[in-house]
Amino acid sequence: MATSTLSITSARKERMERFVRKFRNNTKAMIGLTIVVLLVLVAIFAPVIAPYEIDTTSVEDRSEAPSVAHPFGTDDLGRDIFSRVVMGSRISLYVGFGAISAALLVGTVIGVVSGYYGGMVDELLMRLMDAAMSFPPILLALTLMVVLGPDLNNVILALAFVYTPYIARVGRSATLSETNEAYVESAIARGESSGRIIFSEVLPNTTAPLLVQGSLNIAFAMLAEASLSFLGLGAQPPTPSWGLMIDTGRGFMQSAPWMIIFPGLAIAITVIGFNMLGDGLRDILDPKVDAIE
Numbered sequence: 001m002a003t004s005t006l007s008i009t010s011a012r013k014e015r016m017e018r019f020v021r022k023f024r025n026n027t028k029a030m031i032g033l034t035i036v037v038l039l040v041l042v043a044i045f046a047p048v049i050a051p052y053e054i055d056t057t058s059v060e061d062r063s064e065a066p067s068v069a070h071p072f073g074t075d076d077l078g079r080d081i082f083s084r085v086v087m088g089s090r091i092s093l094y095v096g097f098g099a100i101s102a103a104l105l106v107g108t109v110i111g112v113v114s115g116y117y118g119g120m121v122d123e124l125l126m127r128l129m130d131a132a133m134s135f136p137p138i139l140l141a142l143t144l145m146v147v148l149g150p151d152l153n154n155v156i157l158a159l160a161f162v163y164t165p166y167i168a169r170v171g172r173s174a175t176l177s178e179t180n181e182a183y184v185e186s187a188i189a190r191g192e193s194s195g196r197i198i199f200s201e202v203l204p205n206t207t208a209p210l211l212v213q214g215s216l217n218i219a220f221a222m223l224a225e226a227s228l229s230f231l232g233l234g235a236q237p238p239t240p241s242w243g244l245m246i247d248t249g250r251g252f253m254q255s256a257p258w259m260i261i262f263p264g265l266a267i268a269i270t271v272i273g274f275n276m277l278g279d280g281l282r283d284i285l286d287p288k289v290d291a292i293e
Contacts, residue, residue, distance in 0.1 A: 022284045029280025035273025043089040050083035054240050063256040073258040075248065081259065084240035085266050091241045092270060095152060095234075096222040099159035104214050107164040111171020112206065116179060116198055126172065129165035137162045141224055145233040155234050159221045170213045174206035181205075208285040212278055219274035226267050242267050 023029050042049060058078030066073040072081035114125040132140070144158035178184060179202065187197045226243030228234035235241035237248075242263040249259025 019284065023280070026280045026284055028276045029284060032273050032275070032277030032280055035269060036277055039089055039270055039273065040093065042086060043093050046086050046090055050080075050086045052080035052083045054079065054084050054087050055238050056080070063252065063259075065256075066258055072262040073256065075245075075259050076252060076256070081245070081262055084245060085242070085262055088240040088242045088245065088263065088266065089270075091152065091235060091239065092222045092225060092267075095155055095159070095225040096218040096274075098156040099221045099225075100163060100214050100218045102156065102160035103163040103167050103217065104210065106160070107167030108171045108203070108206075108210055110164070111168040111173075112175045112198055112203055114168070115172040115175025116194070116202060122172070125168070129168050132161070132165045133169075137220070138224060138227060141228060142231070142233065145228055150233045150236055152235055152239070155225055155228055158228075159224055162224070163217045163221065166217065167210065167213055170209050171206060174209045175202055178202050178205050212282045212285060215274060215281060216278035219271045219278070222274070223267065223271050 023033075056079060058074070061070070061074045061078040063076055064070055064074040064078070070080050070082065072085060075081055075084075110125055110129070114122045135143075141155075141158045141162050144161060145154060148154035148158060184197060184201055187201050192201075225234055226241070226246070229241040229243030230247045232247070235244050237244065245263040246260045246267075249256065249263070252259050
């Protein structure tokens, strides 16, 4: 028994070392991780980084071009755009991680249960997921926000609902491939309960594709939040949401283009960072790559 435990521990340690080595050698993953870590640090230390209060207005400083005092310029109310962009990172991370965490929790359970039991359970759950996926994500999110009302917490609920089917599909696919493995058949032969097999045997081995899907969906969720805020269905003034800042600045594109340039760049860099991290993880965790190596 002790030898078996040591063998399992050694195998896990070897897999972790191989993962870290492959991660370090993957340029996309490293660049994406760097961007994401910097974004998280900016969000954590936003009150320290931001030089001005986000709601402080100044008639004299309205629509001021970027300068030493205001690196990103000021908006039509004289508020410092750099401070608002920095504080806006908290909004994006809150919505992105909140929505995808909820979607991962619900979608994983649906996908694993559907893939493991199959039959009518699989048919019913997947038809419901297909119905939700038949709508374009942003259109479904817009519809839900009209029903729920404009609020950041409602944005999280709406986006969690939108992305749950995609995660459920990935979870189901991974589960179907795992249920044919010898270790699952051995667990069934030992008389273990379905719940124990699902959560102790199958679920831990489906985390890789779910992790990749989640990291990619975070980027899309942040972009969707910015879109909803731009349309007036997400964050409400004076919340420093990047999408809301672009909506405010679109009327000043010619006279003060910096009002939309810097929030737009923040969105672009964030989405690129999470996409690169997700693509890198997909390359690293691809079983075909492991087989080649």
